[in-house]
Amino acid sequence: MPGNLRKGRSLTKFIDSIVITENGKNIDLVSLKKRAPKQAALMSILMKNHILDSYVLNNIFPEWKKYSKRPIEKNWIKIEQIIESFTDTQKLDKSTKGPKLNSEQKKAILDVKKSHTFNTFLLDGVTGSGKTEVYLSLISDVIERGQDALILVPEIGLINQINRRIEARLGIKPSQYHSGLTENERFITWKKIQESKTRVILGTRSAILAPFKNLGLIVVDEEHDISYKQQEGFRYSARDLAVMRAKNFNIPVILGSATPSLESFNQHVNNKYKYLALKKRAGNAKLPSMHLIDLNNGHSEDGLSKLLIKSINEHIENDGQILVFINRRGFAPTLICKSCNFITECSRCDSRMTLYLSKKLLLCHHCGYKKKYIKSCIKCDSEMIALGQGSQRIEDSLKKHFPNEQILRIDSDSTRQKNSLNEALKKAKTGKAKILVGTQMLSKGHHFSSLSLVVVVNADQGLFSNDFRGSERLAQNIIQVAGRAGREKKKGQVIIQTEYPDHPFWPLLFQGGYKEIVEMTLMDRKNANWPPYSFIVLIRAQSHRKKYTWSFLEEAKKILVSQKPDFSILGPVSAPMEKKASHYRGQLLLQSEGRKSLNQSLKVLIDEIERKKLVRRVKWSIDVDPIELF
16 A cells, blocks of 8 residues: 555645736736746746646746745735546557457457456466457457456566557556555555546556456466565465455456466366467467577586577677576675685575675675675685676676677666666667676566577576475476567577486476476376465564574464364474574474365464464564465
8 A cells, every 4th residue: 555545644635736816917927027037937837827736837847836935925826735636547649450469369359358257367378479469459348348457567677568568559558556656656546546547557466455446357467477476574466366356346357477377277277267378479470499508518608608609699690689598696696715615605694695796795685784705715815716607797708708799787786776677678679789688587578579599597496496386487487588589570599508408307398388397297296285286374483593483483383283283284494594684584384285274273373372472572474375485
């Protein structure tokens, strides 16, 4: 909710209205212009308009407040407080027809249009298949019926792109609702939604909590994305809430993705979600070809093999654009002594410090602790060397190999300033920057018309994940980032560097695609009784004293066991990173085949544990359907 509401302020918002008086209408404007030209400019504007609110006058004459003092004293103008009113969605000059839809898109649109009541549609469309055009066609239909449409995207970085598409195609300026807005901007949108004075709302996960009155359609784009789950404070899944809100409004909801989550796919298998498939790319674009580079054969300099450098060069010569994907920020994730093997670690966390070479800085990505980079080991005074690659190291390496090309790095370090991400994306989409280096910020949703080659530098992290969702996440990341290549006329190619080319994951992905990975992973999950074949809850606790964390978790387990539950209680155990920001963390995992008994036990747990004194010594949370176990 907007801050004004959380602080208990009035929902009625007042603004200044500047009114010209009868005295003001009769002044000698020519004479005033000679002795006070700025006052004359203000009076001239008001003589033409008689009354203007402060927003409008700010645009016409930004300095008006500075020169209004004397006219007010002389009773030429007066300022009144009026209740701010919100106009309907701003209509733009024109809309465009859009591309010709293929048979798969037409079928998907027709299937949703037939549904005038609640239904959940899983729109499974390969990257570049035109899912957005399906959304736009359906939104247009909703607007014609006089209802509102909500579109959710996982990240603020995707807002501007889809905003432009809506403006161009529908001739409507959407209202935006996300954390990138000012408090006042969020308040205005919230009020517009509450008063049903906006037809299209575009936002990130928090938009699902807005006070809608007249919804006709909800779209959740990239429904698989973990950003839809709020993991701190008030924990909720925007995707799951979208389904519930659609049910309450009795309207259709569309969950769209090229890589649907296993939970959503399983709902389709169980005939709870209606399945819509877009198997072909829109227009004449073809899916990219995929290739492995074995890092065990030949030398790799700073993470880039010779064969990879050669391929990048070929694409540049053919006027293609290249995206080098590495899901790790900084220069290098590890700083180690070449003599005694001492590793620089964070004093506040059980983690290594990431090296930022250009700033001569070591940074912990978990708690934000910083310290100065020193070249010599504090233990034996030998040289410290950087191990592994981050986005900055890859960028530096590419600059050595391609000194004449424009290289653009886009990650959360390079886009901290306001609007810097939009500016960087704009530059990337013109094609002037021949080589893009990016993290997950570039892996989904974006359309780069000149992009012909996608390189995945370090794909092996996900092959041996200790999280049961590891293979699902790896497949999603690769398919999503691969989907940026060859979306228009240029044929796309994807190159993945790996030290494990014989891993069974690769032939499964290359030959069977994402669907094959999903089917295999669902089978594994069923055998191990992991979600979606069971329901899990994670009870987390942390304290600056380890004993308090464990006392709380032991007490929580004792309360749960006393109820003789029909579900498993695993733990307590330390979190894989036990110490974070000087707090010791532990967790209990509850696993059940049904939700009812879990909910009943958690209700009793909350009631009983809140009465214990030890609860004051820990920060604790209950995470239902956790998206991150570790």
